[in-house]
Each structure stands twice: as C-alpha cells, then as structure tokens.
Amino acid sequence: MTSPRFTGRIAVVTGGASGLGRVTAEGLAAEGARVVLFDRDEAGLAETAAKCPGSITVAGDVTSAADQQRLAEAAAALGPVTLLATAAGTLGPTLGFLDISEEQWDRVFDINVKGTWLSIRYILPLIKAAGGGSIVTFASTAGLIAQPVMPAYAASKAAVTSMVRSLAKGEAPNGIRVNSVCPGSIWTPMLEATFAGAGEERAKREAEFLARHPIGRFGKAEEVGAAVLFLLSDAAGFITGVNLPVDGGRLA
Ligand SMILES: NC(=O)c1ccc[n+]([C@@H]2O[C@H](COP(=O)([O-])OP(=O)(O)OC[C@H]3O[C@@H](n4cnc5c(N)ncnc54)[C@H](O)[C@@H]3O)[C@@H](O)[C@H]2O)c1
Structure with missing residues (x-):
C-alpha cells in the first residue's frame, strides 16, 4: 500500500451523491481527506457519507448561489480547504439543435456551466486563503468533439474546458492548479439513464x-x-x- x-x-466534492462524484469522494476519504459532499440528492x-469517514454533507442545488454559499461556509468551518472536484452535472435530453426547447437548453447550461462556475466562485477564495491547492472539474469527450444528438451538453462541456484554461492561467501564480477530466462513456447512473431513455432502441444505442x-x-x-485523484494530488x-x-x- 502506497x-x-x-x-x-x-476536499469539497459536488455531485457527491452518485457515480463519478461518489467514487472521487470515496477515494479521497480512503486516502485521508476530510470530504465535504454536496448534491441535491x-x-x-x-x-456516500457512510463510506467516507469524517465527511459532512450539504444538500443543495449547484445553480443556487445561496446553496453554494452554505456549502462554502460549512467547508470553511472545518479548516483550510485545498481541494475541489465539481462532478455535479446533467446530460439533458438527447435532442438535436432544432428539437431541444429553450428551457431544456437553459437547464443544461445552468447546471453544467453556471453550476461549475458557482462552485469555483465560492470555493476558490477558500483555496486561496489556504495558500493554494487543486481543482478538477468534470467536462466530457462530448466537449472536445462533435455530438450532434446532444448539442447543449456538448457546448456546455466545451464551456467547462474553456473555464479550466482561463482559471489555470489566472491562478497558477497563486499556487492553484485547475484541470478537468473528459470521460468517455462510463458506467454510472447517468449512462444507465441514457440507455434506458432509448426504450426499444436501447440495444442499438448501447452498441x-x-x-x-x-x-x-x-x-x-x-x-x-x-x-481525478492523480490530478488533485x-x-x-x-x-x-x-x-x-x-x-x-x-x-485517439
Ligand atoms: N458517466 C459518463 O459516461 C460521463 C461521461 C462524461 C462526463 N461525465 C460527467 O461526469 C459528471 C458526473 O457524472 P455521473 O456519470 O457521475 O452522473 P450521475 O448522474 O451518476 O451523478 C451526477 C450527480 O450530480 C448531481 N446533480 C445534478 N444536477 C445537480 C444540481 N443542479 N445540483 C446539485 N447536484 C446535482 C446528481 O444528483 C448526481 O448525484 C457529470 O458532470 C457528467 O456530465 C459523465
């Protein structure tokens, strides 16, 4: 054992109630971190908290500044915060440019883009006050290449990759590193929901x-x-x- x-x-982990946020939190806790878990679920x-000794939970919505402020206050009360992983996200509907509604488009951007920004907006000052640290956001391969059936999701994840670059350059002199992971298709409840949503076409979509x-x-x-743990480390x-x-x- 290393x-x-x-x-x-x-460490603050958003989206900590499921999938990639949950495994990130469990990994951090297993290696000695005290984890602050945030999610609406x-x-x-x-x-997740039951598997992360010493963790605390804050229930809230990433799109709410008030909820994110509560998260930051709960985290700051534990001591110096140096790590942030922003896994909360949504796939939104599998609908092309002409079929997705304005409301659906806005919701995807609210959660994936504004939600990520708000997490950074409230936790970055704590990391600065602690003298430095590391942030990992969750983008997607969909943000790096074309995704005609999920254009809102793809554009929102491309926005996350852009935030990573801007933040990384701005914060490097402050001892804060900022990166993202861009997963392909990973078995989590999100992928399962995508396949379930295909109904009779499920086998075709999976293939x-x-x-x-x-x-x-x-x-x-x-x-x-x-x-994620490597990039945070x-x-x-x-x-x-x-x-x-x-x-x-x-x-490739
Ligand atoms: N699973 C994949 O194949 C895959 C691929 C590429 C990128 N990603 C990204 O990785 C991240 C995690 O995905 P996952 O597969 O673990 O999904 P998931 O659905 O299992 O978990 C997402 C979590 O985010 C939370 N969440 C969603 N909207 C929220 C909101 N408004 N406020 C608070 N919490 C909210 C959900 O409650 C859930 O616990 C997402 O950003 C996703 O876009 C996943």
Whole structure:
C-alpha cells in the first residue's frame, strides 16, 4: 500500500451523491481527506457519507448561489480547504439543435456551466486563503468533439474546458492548479439513464456508444476517479490547464 496522498486535507466534492462524484469522494476519504459532499440528492449523499469517514454533507442545488454559499461556509468551518472536484452535472435530453426547447437548453447550461462556475466562485477564495491547492472539474469527450444528438451538453462541456484554461492561467501564480477530466462513456447512473431513455432502441444505442471506444468496453467509475485523484494530488504538481480524456482511446 502506497502512502495516502490526502492526509489532513479538506476536499469539497459536488455531485457527491452518485457515480463519478461518489467514487472521487470515496477515494479521497480512503486516502485521508476530510470530504465535504454536496448534491441535491439527500439520500445519495447519506449513502456516500457512510463510506467516507469524517465527511459532512450539504444538500443543495449547484445553480443556487445561496446553496453554494452554505456549502462554502460549512467547508470553511472545518479548516483550510485545498481541494475541489465539481462532478455535479446533467446530460439533458438527447435532442438535436432544432428539437431541444429553450428551457431544456437553459437547464443544461445552468447546471453544467453556471453550476461549475458557482462552485469555483465560492470555493476558490477558500483555496486561496489556504495558500493554494487543486481543482478538477468534470467536462466530457462530448466537449472536445462533435455530438450532434446532444448539442447543449456538448457546448456546455466545451464551456467547462474553456473555464479550466482561463482559471489555470489566472491562478497558477497563486499556487492553484485547475484541470478537468473528459470521460468517455462510463458506467454510472447517468449512462444507465441514457440507455434506458432509448426504450426499444436501447440495444442499438448501447452498441453505438460502445463502438466509439477502441478499448472495447465502457469505462469504470473508479478509472475516472483514479485520474481525478492523480490530478488533485501533488504528483501532478506541474500539470495545470489540461482537459484530460479518460476515454478508452475514443479521441485517439
Ligand atoms: N458517466 C459518463 O459516461 C460521463 C461521461 C462524461 C462526463 N461525465 C460527467 O461526469 C459528471 C458526473 O457524472 P455521473 O456519470 O457521475 O452522473 P450521475 O448522474 O451518476 O451523478 C451526477 C450527480 O450530480 C448531481 N446533480 C445534478 N444536477 C445537480 C444540481 N443542479 N445540483 C446539485 N447536484 C446535482 C446528481 O444528483 C448526481 O448525484 C457529470 O458532470 C457528467 O456530465 C459523465
């Protein structure tokens, strides 16, 4: 067993009630971090917290500045915060440019773009006050290449990759690194919902998604969690402004 990488660190994880946020939180806790879990799903938060010793939970919506402020206050009360992972996100509907409604488009952008920005808006000052740290956001391969059936999701994740670059450059002199992971198709409740939403076309959609991944399978949540933990850790000390595909070769 290698030495734990996050002993004594305080980490905020949004989207901590499910999927990639949950495995990130569990990995951080297993390596000594005290985790502050944020999500709108209270039952899911409690399940994750049960596996993260010393963690606390804050229920709220990433699109709400008031909720994000509560999150920041709860985290600051624990001590210096140096780590942030922003996994909360939504896929939105599988509808093309002409079919998605204005309301649906706005909701995807509210959660994925504004929600990510608000998390940074409220937690970055704590990381600065602590003297530095590391942020990992969750973009997607969909933000790096064309995605005609999910244009709002793709554009929202491209926005996240742009935020990563701007923030990384601005914050590097302050000892704060900012990166993202860009997962391919990873088995989480989000992917399951995508396939379930295809109804009778499920098998066809699964086969289409699978064919995009040269490695010949979907990713495991733990494989994304491992990349997030590496980017958060001091071992990645010279890496900032990177949007890292974790995609079984999809973008190769
Ligand atoms: N699973 C994949 O294949 C995949 C691929 C690429 C990118 N991603 C990204 O990774 C991140 C995590 O995805 P996942 O697969 O774990 O999904 P998930 O649906 O399992 O988990 C997402 C979590 O975000 C929370 N959330 C959503 N909207 C919220 C809001 N407004 N306020 C607070 N919490 C909210 C949900 O309650 C849920 O717990 C997302 O940003 C997603 O876009 C996932």
